[in-house]
Structure formats: C-alpha cells, structure tokens
Amino acid sequence: MAIDERLAAERAGKQRQASFELALEATAGDGGARGAGAALQRASLWRDALQRFRANRAAVIAAIAFLVLLAFVIFVPWLSHEDPYAVDFSQAYQNPSWAHPFGTDEFGRDLFVRVALGGRVSIAIGFAATFAIMGVGITYGSISGFIGGKLDNGMMRFLDALYGLPYLPFAILTLAIFGTVNFWTMVVALTIASWFTTARVMRGQIITLKENDYVRAAHAVGARWYRVLFRHLLPNTLGVIIIFVFLELPGVVLGEAFLSFIGLGINPPKASWGTLAQDGYGAYQTHPYLIVIPSLMIAWLILSAFFVADGLRDALDPRAREF
C-alpha cells in the first residue's frame, strides 16, 4: 500500500491516540523550552551570530572602520574634481591643507584622490587574491577531505611539502616569470603560495562534517556524491569561509604593499597604496606625509579586517553561547 492510500484509509475515521498528544504538543509548544540547561535555540543561527557580533564593541568599531574605508575609496574619486593625473609642478610638495587634505606629491598631484584611487587598486587586488585563494584552497581541501583515503593522504603530503615554500620569494619569482606587473599577475603572484592553510582548514571541516548523521542519511536515501558535497557539506562550511575571507585579506594587502614597495608594484600611472608609499619613500625626511599616509591606510585596512574576522569568529562559535 502506498503512503497516500494508507493515509486516506486512516483519515477515514481511525482513532489515532497518538495524534492527540502529538497535536497538543505541536500547537502548545511553539516557543522553545527554556530550562536552565537549554541554550536559547530559538533565534536563527545567523541572527544569533549577528547579535553576538553587535555586542562585541571592538568588532563593531572595526566593521564601521572597514565600511568607512570602503566608502572613502569608492566615493572620493567619484566626487572630487581634482584630476589625479594632472601634473602641476607649481603645486608640488604641498603639505596637507584644506585644499589638499593629504597634500600633493612631487608632480603636484592631489594625494587625497590618489590615495583613494590607490585604495581601489589595493582593495581590488586584495579581494581578488583572497577569492582566488579561497577558490583554490576550498577546491583542494574539499576534494581531499571528501574523497579521503589514499588520495587524501597523498594530497596532504603534497601540501605539507608546499608549506615549505616561502611566500614572498615565490611571489617575486612569479612576477619575474610573468615579466610584467598588472592586476592579474599580481593576483596570481599573491595567491600562489598563500592558499595552503585554507586548504587544510577546509579539509578538516569537511572531514568533521562528514561524520554527521545527516550525511549518512543522505547516503542512505541514495544521494550521489555531488549532492552530498554541494548540498550538505559545503553550505555548512559557510561560517568558516567567511571568517577566512576576512583573515586572508590583510595578508594579501600587506603582501601587495610589500611587493610594491620593493619596486615590483603595479605599473604607473595606476597606483596602489604600496606604490604610493614607494613613491613617497624618497622624500620621507622632508615630506613624511607622502609615505606615512598610504601606510596608515594599509594599517587601517588590515586592522579593521582583522578585528572583524576576530569578531566573526567569536560570533559564530557555538561554544561562546551565553546562558
């Protein structure tokens, strides 16, 4: 008898004792039982996390700072009437003033706008490289963790070997091989030796999640591997992934700044904070603002991203639940 027929038969008048009790519970128990030991499970996972995040003052300040920075780099070049590329030697080396809040450089270009534009480049590279790192890391780690066995062993041994690669020299090497430094080559260079930790963490997550009964349940009803991976495993790693994005971002931004500073920065006239700093290095004794300001911007980004990551980690950690 198929389920529908059975249901029809029983609805045709069989007295079901069970349904009385269960129906009672269904209607009566809408709010969660909040006994002494039960955590407040009512709020959705995300809403709960958001509330915890908002309660963390440092994280909120950092998030605001991050957003302010983003607003700065997005809106300032758009709204300003200063031409960042106009060369005007009469204006060169002006200290910060009302007309030029960040001063001007040796070519008389307004630093305020240049820093904002440079910010766009730095942040764009930062996000692009971060997503590239995520992409490679998640793929590698998921395959390794999901398939397991000898393949996992092999992939992890290989990863262990890769860990030995020094990150910056390899980035430099990559740029040298490419011959030119533009947005994409920079992204590749920064990604090449930075995805290892992400891969390892993702693998760990997948392996842990695999043990959950709901994964077994999916197998038990005949789900194919791709469904298990994409519907059951990966969505439950979202929290970790988001945290990692904010953790990796500072690293790549700093990496790009460093590479730029040693001369491997993006080619002019495009500028990033790193190249701006490098430009200003020569004059740092007389006009320190030329190097200090871009460096402060970098620090701002790194610190805010880092504290947001920290706050997110606390917010999403179920053990940090208050009573």
Added chain:
Amino acid sequence: MALLEVDDLRTYFPTREGEVHAVDGVSFKLEERKTLGIVGESGCGKSVTALSIMGLIQTPGRVVSGSVHFDGKELTNLKRREIEDIRGLEIGMIFQDPMTSLNPTLTIGTQITETLRRHLDLSRKEARKRAVDLLEEVHIPNASRRLDDYPHRYSGGMRQRVMIAMAISCNPKLLIADEPTTALDVTVQAGVLDLLEELRQEHAMAMIIITHNMGVVAETADDIAVMYAGQIVEQATALDLFDRPEHPYTEALLGALPKLDEPDARNARLASIPGRPPDLLSPPEACRFAPRCKYAGTDDCATVPPELREIRSGHWVRSAHPASERAREPVAVS
C-alpha cells in the same frame, strides 16, 4: 540539625531576553549518611541546584536568595577562598561526563594528588600512597601502575571511578553525584552505583544523586525529591514515592518508563506526557505543570501556584490534585 539544609534556594540566569528562573524556591534537608535522589528531566534545574550548593554558579548567573546550611555553616555568603576550602574537603562532587571531566594533559596521578595536597597538606610521597589506596578502593586493577597513565588510557567507566576517587579523596561528609551514570553502559552503570553505595557506607558519607532515571534513584536513594520547572513538586522516602506517588507528574514519569517485567510489553502503550516544560523566562503565576496535567480543571490550577504541603508524614506534594485526594475521574484537557 541536618547535615545539609537548603531553604528556598533561588538561582537565576540573566539572558538577553530576561532572567531564567532556573531554580525557583527549592528546599530540602539531608541527614548524615543518607542518600537523597533528585530526579527530573533535562532543564528542571536539578544540576543547577547542585552547582548552587557548591558555589559553582558562574556569572552572570547567581544565587538570588535562599540559604544553604552545611554542617552548621552558611554557604551562600562565603567568600570564594572559603568555599574553595570546603569544596573537595567537605563536599565532593562528581559530574556527568567522565570523558570531559578529566584533564587530558595530566596523568591521573597528578590530578588526584593535586586535590589531596591542596586540602590535606601531604608530602608528595604520602599523597601518592594515598592516591594508590584510593584507586584500589574504587576497584581499579594495577593501581600503582595506572596512576601514571593519562586519561585516554582509561575507559568511560574507569574514568568515572577515578572521578569518584578524587571526590572522596579527602573524606568529605557529603558527596554530590550529578548524573553519574548517564553516559555509561548499563552494566558499567550498575558497577558505579554499587561502588557509590559501598563507599558511602565505608566513609559514612551523605550523598545526593541527581538523575533523570527513576530506576537509578529507586536503587540508591533513601529519600527522593522530584523536580519540575525549577521547583520540587514531590518529596518522600523512596519506598513511599514508588508505592504511592501523589503528583501527576511523578505518576506520568513512572508511567512513561518502559519496564523490564511488564506483561505484554510489546503491545502496551507507554504513558507519555503531552506538551513541554514551561518557559522559565517568565514562569506562569499558576501551577507550572497544569498545561500538561490530566487533572487540571477550570479551577485554581491556572491561577494559583500550589504550595508544597505535607500530605502525610514525610510525604510532600505541590499539587492541587494529588493522587490520594482525587475523588473524581481524570478530566481531559480542554
């Protein structure tokens, strides 16, 4: 004067959405060498009661009011240092999950001797000897060799025995066991319970056993207190409670238990209790069990919280419809 007297104990936990009344007016007495069983389902406040007695409630939770009189001392207004002195020395406690109650990075020997030396001022050698004696007392074979093992080399049941050894190491007058058998297999469980009884007699201790399993309580307790939604709803000697339970909740709990010797168990239905325990965030100004009670009518049950009263000698009930007063047939919940 009883060894332990708890009077109107209230422990609340502030949360984002208000205060959870985890323990809401609990009182009981425990004489020396007697065993009290506190039984109830998860969330009823039994563990929190034990933690409140021990002074182990972490902020922001706190004991709001009430008194805990132990061996002539009032525990609720002791300073941290003072209560730490009592913990371990005069009151021992064992917790539910033996897997996480032991520090995995220290040897068993270190963990036992640490407690000993904290309270008894023994030399290292003396402490070690005592530790070996303790392990033997809890029937761990090859005690002196096992002393240097790490917790992961012990099975669940053995770890629980180690916990018990640590708890009795300083000869406390009172031992509190919070769900000591829940994480264990049934045979290991029986072993632990038998051991507790043996040690209780040897050391002349009083004991409080906290559990949700009525069977465990039947086998070990002299007196039993049944808790529901932060309050004691029935209290009596073990014999009287099982012979003549009064509170509808107790009856329901007993009815819901699958029995080993039930005739025609295969076709019997277990009595189940509809609904769920109330929200302790704002306990209703009424009988807390009423929404789930077969006998709650349109009378006071929904408006007047019943008091704990002595229905016969030594038997207390918090209900408007205790079994021996029920003259009419049960009414279905409207």
Added chain:
Amino acid sequence: MSEQAGVTSEPEAAQPEPSAADEPLLVVKNLKKYFPVKSGILIEHTVDYVKAVDDVSFEVGAGETLGLVGESGSGKSTTGYCVLQLLKPTSGSVRFRGQELTGLKHEKLREVRRELQIVFQDPYASLNPRMTVGDIIAEPLVVNHLGTRKTRRKTAEQLLDVVGFSPDFVNRYPHEFSGGQRQRIGIARALALNPRLIVCDEPVSALDVSIQAQILNLLKDLQHEFQLSYLFIAHDLAVVRGMSDRIAVMNLGKIVEQGPADSVYGSPEVEYTQALLAAVPVADPRKMRIRREERRKHKHVLAEPV
C-alpha cells in the same frame, strides 16, 4: 492522488527470486565487519583487525521487530549500517526480499535502498541545519527523481502530519525544534520512500523519559499502520523489551543469545544476558537488594574493557 510521488505507479522493483517468496523479509547470514588497524610511518600496513561484527546471523519477518541489544562496542550499530550497506561488510550475506544486497552497486543499490531506511540516534546531528524541514523530508524523493516539486511538498506535509506536526512546519529549520521533535522529523524522512524495513539506531537514547515514550508510541503506531518491520537497536533493555517480538543480544561482535522476547527476558540462557538483565535499573526500591546480589553473582562476566 495518483501523481503522488510516483510510488503507486512504479512497477515492482527488485524482483525477488521465485524461491524466495516465503523467505523472511531480511535474512542476515554470517555477517562480518572487520576494521583494519594500521601502523607504520610512511607506508602503512595492517597489523591487526578490530572485529566489530564477528559472524552475526539473524532474520526479520514482515511486520516484525527484532531488537538488537548490547552495550557500546558490541557492534550493534555497525551491524545496522552493514545491513543498509552504509558500510561494506567484510564478508557474509544480507538478503532483503530475496535479493542479495552485498555486492550491489550504484543504481541497483539505490533502488533497493528505497525499501530500507534508517532513523539515527542523535537528533542534533541527523538533520542538516541549513535545510528546511520540508526539504529534509522530501530529499529522499528528490534524490530518487520521484514526483514533481508540488507533489513532493504535498508528501512532506502529509508525512509531517503522520508524525504529529502541523503541515505548515514545512518551512521551519531544525534548530527551531527540540530533540524529540527532531527525531520525529527523522522518522518522517525515513517514511518518505515507503520502506518495508526501518533500522532504528538507538532512536531514543538521547531523549528524556517522557519524550522517549512519545517516540516509542509513535513507532509502534506507524508499524501497525504501515506494516513496517524494525531492526531496533538499543542498549536499554527495558526499551527494547517493549518494542520487540524477538531479541538478539550482542557482545563483542557476536550474538550470544537470540529468541522470542519473552523467553530471552524471562529465562535467559547465557550468563551475559543474565548479567545484563541484572544490571538494568528497575523502578522498585524493594527489589534493590535482590538485584545487587544478582549483580555480584555475575560480576566476572562483565570485565571492563581497558
């Protein structure tokens, strides 16, 4: 109702062999599951085996419940998983409706899987926290390409009703439910494919006594209504007693005693069973002393694992 999830219109899948017509629903023979213990640094080799299931045989008839009882480490859950082929048995035979399951692959296995379902122990780990209850219950249908989105939703709602929920809980998430309620959702999911046999792997061990009673009653009701068979795995002897027609007692991978529930409980033959029965806490203070004596008698049988 004929568009209902395709279950009424499909032809008899998994054709049983003619001689198997009177064979019990599930026949397990000489089932073994050994887990290799590996050692070595660079190149691992097998040094020993953990014999989780060591030559186990039993049968379950239609509409019947076999209680598989034992302590942790006895191999009972592993047995359950092997029956469902969630773990590949090392050797032995599992025949379901006359068809041999071990060695079946992919499509054939998927077909047979529809009739064999499972309810898991941990209500907090058995439901994907990121899926709605409706999706969870309907997943078996989705995976097997049964029905359309509309009919699947309808089935999910009906199943929610069967286990005692209002159908509009379909859009809720697992975290909004308590442990006992989650177990009911797991049961609804197990029913989705219209199975003949459900392996219940410690379905009530994680629940309070009163909620336990609800779930056990529900399982019994469902058994009557849908003519289900259960392989009921648990360590609580009293619970198993109430659910089972026949009992098999497992210890260290082997079945030490098997028979009708009444005789295994009433007159256990093997000392291990007697020891187990003596160890169960019984809600009767008067029997306390007698039972303690019983336990003392059987102490030697129950050596604690190191």
